[in-house]
Amino acid sequence: MFTQTADQDLLEATTADYLRVTWTPARIRELSRLDSPFDPALWRRGVDLGWTALLVPADSGGGSVSGNGLADLLAVAYQFGRHAAPGPLIGTNVVAAALARWGTKEQHGGPLAELLDGAATAAWGYAPRTGPRSGNGLRAVSSDDGVALTGTVPLVETGTASGYLLLAAADAQGLRSHYLVPRDAPGVRTSPLRGIDLTRRYQSVTLQDATVSAAARVGEPGSADDHDELLLDLTAVLQAAEIVGTMERAFTTTLQWTHDRYSFGRPLGSYQEIKHRMADLRTQLEASAAVTAKAARHVGEGSPDARLWASTAKAYAGQVGPELIQDCVQLHGGIGVTFEHDLHIYLRRATVNAQLFGTPAAFTDRLVSLTETALGGGK
Amino acid sequence: MIDVDEFATRARGWLAENLPPADPTRDTFFLHAATHPTDEEVLARAATCRELQRRLFDGGFAGICVPPEYGGQGLTPAHQAAFNREIRGYDYPAEIQASTFIPCMAVLLEFGTEEQKLRHIPRMLRGEEIWVQLLSEPGGGSDAAGAVTTATRDGENWVLNGSKVWTTSGWWGDWALCLARTNWDVEKHRGLTVFSVPMSAPGLEIRQVELVNGSKDFCQEFLTDVVVPDTDRIGDVDAGWGVMTRWLYHERTISGGSPYVTGGGNRPNAGPYDIGSLIEAARAFGTLDDSRTRALLGEAQTNVLVLRALVEAVTRKMAGGALPYHAAAMTRLFGGTSNARRAAIATELYGEAGVVWSPDEETAAQVGLGYLTRQAACIGGGTTEMARNVISERLLGMPREQRADTVAFRDVPRGPQAGGSGA
Ligand SMILES: Cc1cc2nc3c(=O)[nH]c(=O)nc-3n(C[C@H](O)[C@H](O)[C@H](O)COP(=O)(O)OP(=O)(O)OC[C@H]3O[C@@H](n4cnc5c(N)ncnc54)[C@H](O)[C@@H]3O)c2cc1C
Numbered sequence: 001m002f003t004q005t006a007d008q009d010l011l012e013a014t015t016a017d018y019l020r021v022t023w024t025p026a027r028i029r030e031l032s033r034l035d036s037p038f039d040p041a042l043w044r045r046g047v048d049l050g051w052t053a054l055l056v057p058a059d060s061g062g063g064s065v066s067g068n069g070l071a072d073l074l075a076v077a078y079q080f081g082r083h084a085a086p087g088p089l090i091g092t093n094v095v096a097a098a099l100a101r102w103g104t105k106e107q108h109g110g111p112l113a114e115l116l117d118g119a120a121t122a123a124w125g126y127a128p129r130t131g132p133r134s135g136n137g138l139r140a141v142s143s144d145d146g147v148a149l150t151g152t153v154p155l156v157e158t159g160t161a162s163g164y165l166l167l168a169a170a171d172a173q174g175l176r177s178h179y180l181v182p183r184d185a186p187g188v189r190t191s192p193l194r195g196i197d198l199t200r201r202y203q204s205v206t207l208q209d210a211t212v213s214a215a216a217r218v219g220e221p222g223s224a225d226d227h228d229e230l231l232l233d234l235t236a237v238l239q240a241a242e243i244v245g246t247m248e249r250a251f252t253t254t255l256q257w258t259h260d261r262y263s264f265g266r267p268l269g270s271y272q273e274i275k276h277r278m279a280d281l282r283t284q285l286e287a288s289a290a291v292t293a294k295a296a297r298h299v300g301e302g303s304p305d306a307r308l309w310a311s312t313a314k315a316y317a318g319q320v321g322p323e324l325i326q327d328c329v330q331l332h333g334g335i336g337v338t339f340e341h342d343l344h345i346y347l348r349r350a351t352v353n354a355q356l357f358g359t360p361a362a363f364t365d366r367l368v369s370l371t372e373t374a375l376g377g378g379k
Numbered sequence: 380m381i382d383v384d385e386f387a388t389r390a391r392g393w394l395a396e397n398l399p400p401a402d403p404t405r406d407t408f409f410l411h412a413a414t415h416p417t418d419e420e421v422l423a424r425a426a427t428c429r430e431l432q433r434r435l436f437d438g439g440f441a442g443i444c445v446p447p448e449y450g451g452q453g454l455t456p457a458h459q460a461a462f463n464r465e466i467r468g469y470d471y472p473a474e475i476q477a478s479t480f481i482p483c484m485a486v487l488l489e490f491g492t493e494e495q496k497l498r499h500i501p502r503m504l505r506g507e508e509i510w511v512q513l514l515s516e517p518g519g520g521s522d523a524a525g526a527v528t529t530a531t532r533d534g535e536n537w538v539l540n541g542s543k544v545w546t547t548s549g550w551w552g553d554w555a556l557c558l559a560r561t562n563w564d565v566e567k568h569r570g571l572t573v574f575s576v577p578m579s580a581p582g583l584e585i586r587q588v589e590l591v592n593g594s595k596d597f598c599q600e601f602l603t604d605v606v607v608p609d610t611d612r613i614g615d616v617d618a619g620w621g622v623m624t625r626w627l628y629h630e631r632t633i634s635g636g637s638p639y640v641t642g643g644g645n646r647p648n649a650g651p652y653d654i655g656s657l658i659e660a661a662r663a664f665g666t667l668d669d670s671r672t673r674a675l676l677g678e679a680q681t682n683v684l685v686l687r688a689l690v691e692a693v694t695r696k697m698a699g700g701a702l703p704y705h706a707a708a709m710t711r712l713f714g715g716t717s718n719a720r721r722a723a724i725a726t727e728l729y730g731e732a733g734v735v736w737s738p739d740e741e742t743a744a745q746v747g748l749g750y751l752t753r754q755a756a757c758i759g760g761g762t763t764e765m766a767r768n769v770i771s772e773r774l775l776g777m778p779r780e781q782r783a784d785t786v787a788f789r790d791v792p793r794g795p796q797a798g799g800s801g802a
Contacts, residue, residue: 155735195735196747202735262794264522265784273764322750326719329754333762334520334545337755338597339589344751347591351726351750355734359727361671 001248001289002074002241002296007065012075014049019083022046023199025342028084032198040118040160043087047118051076051089055097055234060108061116062100070234070300074241074293081245084349086199088121088159090238094231095122095166098178102219102227111164111180121159124231125167125205126357138169138207140177146213148187149179153205155193155356165205166231168224175222185210197352198345233299233307236314236363239353240292243321246346246353247285253343254278254328268331277331281324288317308374311367318360321350380454387461393438398431398469421596425509425551428472432506435471435641441504444638445488450501456638456698463642471642475509477760478547480639482629483510483556486573490614490622495575499554511552513543513576513600514626518797520545521765523558523623524567525784527797528602530559530574537561537574537612539582539605542798547759549598550585552578556626560788562617567788571619573626575611582606590755592748628704630760631711635690636697651745652721654680660742661728672728679724682717689713708769715757715766722746722753 003009022042023031031037054069054076056062065072073093080089092115099112114120127137138151149169156165165181165188181188187210190203219227255278258269268274295313298306325347329336336343354360381389416424435441436450443459445451452458484503487496502508519525528541539559546555555576562570576583582605588597614622629637650656657676661667690710696702725746726733733750736743757763771777784791 155731191737193735193737194744196751197734204737260794260796261519262792262797263519264525264780264782265791265793267794271780273767323723326754330757330762330764333758334515334597337590337752337758339591339593344591347751352734355726356731359730361727362730365671 001244002071002078002293004071005066008072008075011050011065011072012079015046015051015076015079016082018046018049019079019085023083023085025084025345028086028198028345029339031086035192036158037086037199037201038159039086043121043160044118046087047116052092052096052115052118055093056100056112056116060100061113062096068297068300070237071293071296073238074296077238077241078245078248081242081247081346081349081353082249084198084246084345088123088157088200090235090242091123091157092121092159093238094124094234095164095180097234098124098166098218098227098231099180102178102223103180104215106215107180107218115164119160120163122164122166123156123159124235125153125156125165126228126231126235127154138167140169140171140179142171142214146211147179147216148209148211149181149207150209151207153207155202156190156205158201158203166218167205167207168228171221176224177221178218178224178227179212179216180218181207181210181212181216185212187211195352196348198348200349200352229307232357233310235357236310237292237295237299239357240288240295240313240317243317243350243353244285244289244292246350247288247317247321247324250325250328250343250346251278251281251285254281254331257332274331277327281327284320284324288313288320291316308367308370311363311370314358315360315363315367318354318363322347322354325350381458383455383457383461386454386458387465390440390462390465393440394465394469397434397438398466398471401468401470416594418595422551424474425548427470428475429506429509431470432472432475432504436505440641442484442500442639443641445484445500445504449488449496450504456694459638459641463640466642472506473642474548475506476640476642477630477633478512478552479503479508479510480641481632481637482512482626483554485629485637485639486556486613486622486626487575489625490573492610494610495613499575508553509548509551511546511549511555511578512626512630513546513549513555513557515543515545516797517542517544517599518793521762522784523627524571524620525788525791525793525797526558526560526571527793528557528559529563530561530572530607532561533606535609537607537609539574539576539602539607542599542601544588544599545759546598546600548596549578549600550587550596554578556613558619558623558626561619563789564787565617566786567784567791568620570617570788571623572616573613573619573622574607575613576605576607580605580607590752592752594752627761628707631707631766633714633760635687635710635714636694636707649683651742651749652679652725654683656742657725657728664728664730664732666728675724675728679721682721686710686713686717703774705769705773708766708774711761712763712766712770715763718756719753722750722756726750 003012053062054064054073096115099107115122138149141148163183165183166178167181168176168178170176187208189206193202193204195202258274259267261268292313295309298309329343335341442451443454443462444456447453484500487499514523516526530537530539555578557574557576559572560570561572582603584601586599587595588599589595590597661672666672693706693710697704697706729743729746732743733746772779
């Protein structure tokens with residue numbers, strides 16, 4: 001769906017093969033009954049295919065296959081969506097990108113290397129400014145021992161036990177900076193959350209004087225506000241790509257069903273009402289893929305329009321993706337709302353991606369503000 | 380006959396004395412419960428429903444529109460409507476209204492023999508018989524007349540073979556209405572017969588099916604040589620389609636307008652979708668004053684109020700003959716699509732909290748899981764697509780779809796999911 005070069009094709013094909021055999025829908029249903037479905041060994045084998053290297057330049061130990069790492073990663077995220085695969089793909093890549101851009105040499109040698117070889121995963125502890133999960137923000141207090149972080153992060157994705165969190169905290173002057181915090185640092189407490197995705201798990205994090213060295217800061221003091229926006233662009237594009245994967249899977253399954261299923265002596269697909277529905281859905285799928293690919297190109301190249309396209313991709317795919325899958329459920333009838341059918345696996349993944357890190361409505365709002373600014377009238 | 384106001388006054392007093400208040404924080408309706416009720420919990424609630432139904436019966440409020448000879452009150456739809464207004468806020472046997480009273484009791488009233496009515500209806504009204512619907516089959520539910528479950532005559536009995544599916548409450552129901560094919564050599568509508576079948580009948584095997592929200596109240600049944608006496612046949616042999624059209628009509632009235640349903644449809648309250656609950660959630664999130672939030676809340680509540688008005692108007696017009704009974708498909712369509720939209724609105728309002736929640740956030744869990752199962756509102760009881768077909772072809776008289784099933788049923792093309800050979 002997204003690939004344009006032979007190298008990207010290869011990356012996508014190896015990823016798809018691995019995901020297909022490793023995480024069948026039946027396996028995902030089984031994993032959903034476990035407290036901790038994350039498997040470090042299986043993650044590492046995936047990482048060997050290049051999953052976490054693409055947003056990191058070659059001189060920092062990574063490498064893209066086409067020159068635009070985000071465009072490459074799109075193919076992987078798309079396949080993650082198509083298989084509703086477990087593992088913190090988006091968070092790990094986003095934190096890797098942050099470390100690659102703004103991290104110190106030491107951070108490159110240590111944590112980033114761990115993300116690149118699959119020994120650790122990472123999560124970005126983003127909290128929207130408003131809404132149900134706004135959190136109360138973290139405070140950072142510097143001392144001779146380093147920086148003590150206190151506060152709560154409403155939600156991060158789980159992964160390897162000793163992975164990393166990228167968290168923004170404000171100092172006494174109100175300057176927000178990012179810090180890389182080991183999940184198992186003293187003073188970090190996590191408690192499990194529940195949710196609709198079957199294999200992606202989340203936890204809330206409470207920090208009470210969690211002390212990290214001053215060298216744990218990522219980027220200049222006060223850079224977190226700006227950096228958050230770029231991380232949000234990356235996250236939005238990758239979420240959109242996963243959503244497109246879930247849409248494709250649900251759509252293809254449903255198209256086949258309209259051939260196989262009979263009603264009143266006719267295949268469902270012979271009814272014009274059903275044909276038109278499928279035509280609408282196919283168009284939405286193509287549109288979602290198109291806007292996501294364009295966003296990846298712009299964000300990957302750092303073009304001036306990058307933020308606008310990233311916002312549009314998440315706003316659009318986030319809105320139509322879950323709705324498209326709901327329509328697929330509808331066209332399946334009763335079997336579509338059963339646990340033993342596969343459709344809900346994709347509906348869950350699409351919906352989580354649509355709602356986390358800002359809802360489609362929040363990105364629509366962002367798009368309007370950006371457009372206003374571009375037109376010279378905005379804030 | 381007692382006048383409606385007087386009846387309402389009597390009901391008000393009786394309800395205050397005899398029914399417990401509804402617990403709005405606890406959504407016991409099995410399909411929507413977020414906490415994956417165990418089988419024991421479901422059975423306990425079913426027992427409560429039976430017991431509450433018995434209280435209604437003893438108080439003289441069960442079967443308000445059912446003739447007295449079958450245990451009812453012999454009053455009018457206006458009395459039932461008044462009672463339904465009074466019962467708001469009380470716990471009542473919401474979960475057994477569908478399917479026991481509609482469509483099953485309604486169908487028995489119209490098509491049952493005197494013996495059948497005397498045998499079953501008082502027991503239904505006393506909460507002693509819970510009825511379910513053996514209608515949909517693995518090969519298809521929309522095309523109910525395409526049933527391949529077969530009943531073969533054997534002296535004074537019938538022998539049933541086949542499979543039924545999506546039976547709500549099938550595993551704890553007592554009796555069922557069952558549609559079966561009795562003739563494969565005629566056009567499909569002319570070879571069907573309806574039977575009443577005890578769910579404990581030998582040869583009737585029941586499997587619970589898990590829904591995406593963890594509920595296991597849906598069932599699939601496998602019928603292997605299930606023997607049904609001819610006295611349990613409902614309506615004439617091969618005349619089942621006439622029964623079916625009324626069966627489907629009564630089923631569609633779950634959105635409102637049935638004289639046989641106590642309370643407001645099949646749920647005691649709207650759970651997380653109740654407007655008060657949505658406003659409270661938005662306030663807690665700090666988003667209540669956002670214009671977007673207000674537009675969403677307004678849309679949700681507009682849908683609720685318009686549905687109420689639509690049901691009242693359509694019911695009135697059907698009763699007065701201004702609209703044919705096919706008009707009930709409009710309330711079904713509006714009810715289904717507006718419920719689905721409501722689930723989307725709640726999900727948007729809850730934002731991140733509607734997809735990831737802490738273990739003590741029961742309402743958020745209901746919103747998240749409710750979104751995953753939301754299409755059930757547009758599928759169960761006949762799909763919204765079928766409602767659109769009824770509205771366009773029956774109500775509006777638009778040309779019918781080309782039919783591929785007018786030949787002998789044996790020769791009608793069927794998909795791979797449909798078993799049954801008609802051997
Ligand atoms: C909550 C719930 C409770 C239920 N309870 C019961 C119960 O107690 N007893 C029981 O017997 N069944 C029950 N059902 C089953 C329900 O009646 C069927 O699921 C429904 O009638 C659809 O049948 P199906 O699932 O076989 O889908 P199908 O009939 O295969 O339809 C699949 C899709 O195709 C569409 N379609 C079919 N034909 C046409 C057409 N001609 N034109 C346009 N679109 C068409 C349908 O609308 C649907 O979207 C329940 C279902 C749900 C969700």
